[in-house]
Amino acid sequence: xxxxxxxxxxxxxxxxxxxxxxxxxxxxxxxxxxxxxxxxxxxxxxxxxxxxxxxxxxxxxxxxxxxxxxxxxxxxxxxxxxxxxxxxxxxxxxxxxxxxxxxxxxxxxxxx
Numbered sequence: 001x002x003x004x005x006x007x008x009x010x011x012x013x014x015x016x017x018x019x020x021x022x023x024x025x026x027x028x029x030x031x032x033x034x035x036x037x038x039x040x041x042x043x044x045x046x047x048x049x050x051x052x053x054x055x056x057x058x059x060x061x062x063x064x065x066x067x068x069x070x071x072x073x074x075x076x077x078x079x080x081x082x083x084x085x086x087x088x089x090x091x092x093x094x095x096x097x098x099x100x101x102x103x104x105x106x107x108x109x110x111x112x
Contacts, residue, residue: 004100006036006065012076031078034070038063038102039079046107054087056109062086063102066095072106083111 012029020026040061042050050058064072077084086106093103 004038006038006063006102007079008033008035009037009039009062010034010078011070011072012078013070014075029076032070034065034068036065036101037079042107050087050107050109054109056087058087058107058109059084060108062106062108064090064104064106065101066098066103068104072104076111077108084108085111 010031011034013032014027015030016025017028018026040063042058042061046061047058050056062072062077072086072090073088075086077086086108088107090104090106095103
């Protein structure tokens with residue numbers, strides 16, 4: 001039996017590059033590869049809860065590896081040749097109490 005191994009995903013970090021004519025900040029998105037991210041299908045309960053809270057159907061739940069310090073909320077994330085957008089907040093467990101390599105998760109919807 002093999003070990004559980006995650007996939008490589010691209011998270012698009014936002015970096016402020018200036019301000020527009022109205023004084024609002026402008027951003028550029030920088031692709032950053034993150035290794036060993038678990039990609040799982042949501043349960044029926046996850047889907048219905050997200051529909052009730054956000055009005056969107058979640059496509060996947062991502063397991064974020066221990067030690068990762070990226071901001072995952074409100075980000076574009078790419079994998080399987082498609083773009084997704086994170087919704088909600090990162091759910092985090094106590095790192096030392098979880099025996100596997102992942103202790104956070106975030107829900108994603110198709111990015112359009």
